[in-house]
Amino acid sequence: MTTGRAGAVLDRLGRVGQFLWSGWAGLAGLALFAALWQAGHERYGDFILPAPLATLAAGLTIAADPAAWELAGQTTLRAVEGFALAALAGAAGGLAAGYSPATMRLVRPILTVLLGVPPIAWIVLAMIWFGSTDGTIITTVLVAATPVVFVGVAEGAVTRDRGLDDMARAFGAGPLARLTTLGLRHVAAFLFPALTVALGSAFKVAVMAELLANTGGIGGALAAARSNLDVAEALAWVLIAVTGLIVVEYTLVHPIRSEFERWRDAARPWGVKR
Amino acid sequence: MTLETTGATPSLTLTGIGHAYLGRTVLDAVDLSLAAGEVAALVGPSGCGKSTLAHIAAGVVEPSRGRVARRYRRHGMVFQDPRLLPWATARANIAYPLRLLGLPRRERRERAEEAARRVALDRADLDKYPIELSGGMRQRAAIARALAIDPDFVYFDEPFTALDVALKRRMQDLVIEAARGARFGALFITHDLMEAVRIAHRVVVMDAQGRGIAGTRAVPGEPGGRDDGTVYRLVAGFLSDDPLFRHIHDIDERRVP
Numbered sequence: 001m002t003t004g005r006a007g008a009v010l011d012r013l014g015r016v017g018q019f020l021w022s023g024w025a026g027l028a029g030l031a032l033f034a035a036l037w038q039a040g041h042e043r044y045g046d047f048i049l050p051a052p053l054a055t056l057a058a059g060l061t062i063a064a065d066p067a068a069w070e071l072a073g074q075t076t077l078r079a080v081e082g083f084a085l086a087a088l089a090g091a092a093g094g095l096a097a098g099y100s101p102a103t104m105r106l107v108r109p110i111l112t113v114l115l116g117v118p119p120i121a122w123i124v125l126a127m128i129w130f131g132s133t134d135g136t137i138i139t140t141v142l143v144a145a146t147p148v149v150f151v152g153v154a155e156g157a158v159t160r161d162r163g164l165d166d167m168a169r170a171f172g173a174g175p176l177a178r179l180t181t182l183g184l185r186h187v188a189a190f191l192f193p194a195l196t197v198a199l200g201s202a203f204k205v206a207v208m209a210e211l212l213a214n215t216g217g218i219g220g221a222l223a224a225a226r227s228n229l230d231v232a233e234a235l236a237w238v239l240i241a242v243t244g245l246i247v248v249e250y251t252l253v254h255p256i257r258s259e260f261e262r263w264r265d266a267a268r269p270w271g272v273k274r
Numbered sequence: 275m276t277l278e279t280t281g282a283t284p285s286l287t288l289t290g291i292g293h294a295y296l297g298r299t300v301l302d303a304v305d306l307s308l309a310a311g312e313v314a315a316l317v318g319p320s321g322c323g324k325s326t327l328a329h330i331a332a333g334v335v336e337p338s339r340g341r342v343a344r345r346y347r348r349h350g351m352v353f354q355d356p357r358l359l360p361w362a363t364a365r366a367n368i369a370y371p372l373r374l375l376g377l378p379r380r381e382r383r384e385r386a387e388e389a390a391r392r393v394a395l396d397r398a399d400l401d402k403y404p405i406e407l408s409g410g411m412r413q414r415a416a417i418a419r420a421l422a423i424d425p426d427f428v429y430f431d432e433p434f435t436a437l438d439v440a441l442k443r444r445m446q447d448l449v450i451e452a453a454r455g456a457r458f459g460a461l462f463i464t465h466d467l468m469e470a471v472r473i474a475h476r477v478v479v480m481d482a483q484g485r486g487i488a489g490t491r492a493v494p495g496e497p498g499g500r501d502d503g504t505v506y507r508l509v510a511g512f513l514s515d516d517p518l519f520r521h522i523h524d525i526d527e528r529r530v531p
Contacts (some may be wrong), residue, residue: 163357171370181374263403
């Protein structure tokens with residue numbers, strides 16, 4: 001089986017290389033965005049829209065400051081805590097709803113209500129409940145991100161292939177074996193895109209909640225930049241938040257997802273993958 | 275459940291099976307018994323409930339009424355569509371029931387490869403995903419999956435309906451060969467009388483309304499031992515002279531009670 005193993009290693013290296021190579025397309029997209037930004041800067045001037053390079057320089061100055069790292073770390077920790085809670089709650093609830101139509105019927109109106117309340121209202125409520133603490137941010141993130149995960153997982157559980165379930169039953173699989181070998185594997189394909197979206201909104205909502213609740217972190221720094229009318233610094237903080245998100249998404253979420261979606265790639269002709 | 279291997283003991287006995295979907299009776303008072311090692315073809319017009327009966331016998335569907343007594347060791351099943359896990363390679367798909375049995379990885383691999391060899395599935399294709407395989411190869415993998423657990427009974431639920439004539443023939447030969455080699459009994463659901471006569475020891479005709487078994491006819495000779503001429507003559511004889519087969523080609527997908 002040595003050839004098989006060598007082949008598997010080569011296959012994996014090939015896929016890693018392909019993933020890295022696909023980064024060029026992403027870079028091209030970012031470069032296009034920077035060009036539009038530069039055009040906007042040249043049209044509206046330094047005060048309204050600082051140049052991308054000036055923003056980058058401001059960002060680098062911030063990045064050189066250990067205190068700034070602490071702020072970014074604070075935000076990241078809050079966002080990730082809220083995200084983890086939302087992922088757990090959403091996945092468990094979604095699975096329950098997907099497998100039990102009664103639960104689905106009960107939960108759907110609750111979900112509509114939760115989604116109908118604007119996040120800003122949640123921040124106000126959470127501030128009253130928790131004051132200016134981590135609890136405010138985490139609660140807001142939890143409320144904002146849970147429905148996304150819930151809907152994704154429930155959708156996955158509902159669309160599971162019942163033919164496969166029957167097949168497994170014919171071969172003597174009990175409910176637990178069917179859940180672990182078929183259900184969860186199918187749901188995973190829906191869970192990862194939902195997690196990507198949830199993670200993004202977790203960061204965004206965390207920054208927003210920090211800004212409004214004045215609890216430090218990147219949001220607090222943005223509030224300070226606003227009161228100083230320092231547009232370059234505000235943009236630099238945005239840049240830092242976005243960079244953090246991109247790093248997490250492309251080093252964690254995408255590799256795991258592509259691992260789950262390998263079989264889909266197999267059907268595509270060479271050259272149009274990804 | 276006792277393990278008896280004498281030819282006289284039936285391997286599968288269905289007693290008074292009845293089933294209803296949403297209040298509509300699809301099966302009623304079906305009695306059927308298969309001898310050990312016997313391959314029975316269950317035929318009947320489309321929509322008469324033969325698939326439901328096979329699903330009940332295999333334990334996929336709980337019957338509303340009646341009893342299923344299985345006196346074989348272990349069964350496999352082949353469905354009309356291959357029902358392969360899209361995210362797993364052909365090898366992992368064939369090994370799936372072995373995984374359910376909790377066998378160690380190495381043994382699963384070996385037995386899956388052995389089963390693939392029996393259905394002439396190319397070794398190079400075992401690392402492919404179902405989406406990369408042709409329809410015939412997918413169905414081969416599904417048959418290999420049923421054979422991998424070394425069953426002494428196999429349910430076939432119209433397994434070759436979607437395949438073209440030449441491929442169908444090869445698959446039938448494959449099943450005849452496998453049944454002879456491994457000596458398993460089988461319940462083979464089909465609406466193709468030619469297929470039934472080629473493959474089975476006995477043809478069982480289901481009532482057009484699903485109310486019991488209309489009758490059974492033993493097929494002379496052994497499966498695999500009948501040449502094409504014999505098969506044609508038998509089928510023609512059944513269709514022209516035997517009142518049992520009069521409604522066999524009635525097509526009524528949504529019959530009204």
